[in-house]
Amino acid sequence: MKYSIFSLARAALSGHKNWQPTWRDATPKDRYDVVIIGGGGHGLATAWFLASEYGIRNVAVLEKGWIGSGNAGRNTTIIRSNYGLPGNTGFYELSMKLWERMEQDLNYNSMVSQRGVINLYHSDAQRDAYARRGNTMRINGIDAELLDLAAVKKMIPFLNYDNARFPVQGGLLQRRGGTARHDAVVWGYAHAASGLGVDIIQNCEVTGFIRDANGKVTGVETSRGRIGAGKVGMAVAGSSSRVAAMAGLRLPIESHVLQAFVSEAIKPLIPGVMTFGAGHFYVSQSDKGGLVFGGDIDGYNSYAQRGNMPVMEDVCEGGMALMPMIGRVRLLRQWGGIMDMSMDGSPIIDKTPVDGLYLNAGWCYGGFKATPGSGFVFAHLLARDTPHEEAARFRLDRFRAGAMIDEKGQGAQPNLH
């Protein structure tokens, strides 16, 4: 169905009793041209772009649970393109441009809100680093403004400006950054892809790969039977190592838990997204009024989808250092998502050494903002068998080749990124 002002009015006037399901819950066919494993944002976006940009519509998206049950519902909804390294700069800006036209493309309200992202700095060295990053962004046609202390005080007057250890000196602002409604992103892609004929198959867990005599992947074994495929794309962040292992692959990835937090709803306070550069704390306010915030990963391998107390304490301390007045706000919810932490903190979008199997993985804790861009370039790879120019550096063998993309300059250990 297509949404419009008239369809909304019609549904409202009939007491909201006649809404149709927004996508078809399909049963698997015997064979597809492309099978995408993983019905999260990246998998669904890939299917949508395969159908809409590349004309490949005989596509299935296999989701082991239900749409929105994984990391799509476990993130902090931030979108931005403030990256400084070649490979990242262009890719995240491509993604940002796709966010800006997503609602028109999908005919779905994903509540993209460009309310601004500001990274605060607290030392001269950090100011210089942010100035450099901002300059890199502007050279590449991306908006960035370096704000001094007076400008930050005018924009966010309620911060603690008397912090002797980590005084706020200014910030790097990207006005086009902001937030989007995470559930609506997956629902929107599912809605639009389904409308173009893509089969979205829920409760369908992949249990193995079907290979021919030459080792080429020709399909998948699933909890709902065998499904043949011309090509198979993996977009299963958090479980990439487990699925790749079924094809005999070991990846440069560790799975780690990242916690996020939501407070009770309060009146509008935080204008956009703010990050506390001295610790690792970031916060925005949802349209319902809850403060949505987070910090570091817990720092050890985990598939448990729940975190532990030390990081919870650290995140709350970061928030208190920046805004002491939130100490009286109650924490409403906390959850953990499982991240593919790659060895350099950057994603991997590439063919694998196994013929017919393609990999989209290693998003660390930056996967949400990448959703449309990731789908676009992964669809390009699946359709054309060559990497999209904005994802050409996200190679699987870049560690062996020494072509790492280490945005934080932290070295080859996942729990540092």
Next chain:
Amino acid sequence: MRIVCPFCGERELGEFTYLGDAKPVRPTAGASEDEVFDYVYLRDNIAGVMSENWYHGGGCRAWLKVTRNTLTHEISAVEPAAGAGAAKVGA
């Protein structure tokens, strides 16, 4: 999650630092490029019971080998790791 240090007793997680999978063994000086690449970058990334290195920096500063389930965070064994920590108990 709390870890029972064999030297200090049960302590909270914040005292410890994680050093990753205990399985990879540092290649010898004559190792091939592939062996070094495997050791530095590739991981089994086990979903289940895993043997890990932890450092008790906020306590006795011993290196520990912790056997832990990555699906549940349940710890089934903690022993001194080979080297300095093990030497303390003559292991």
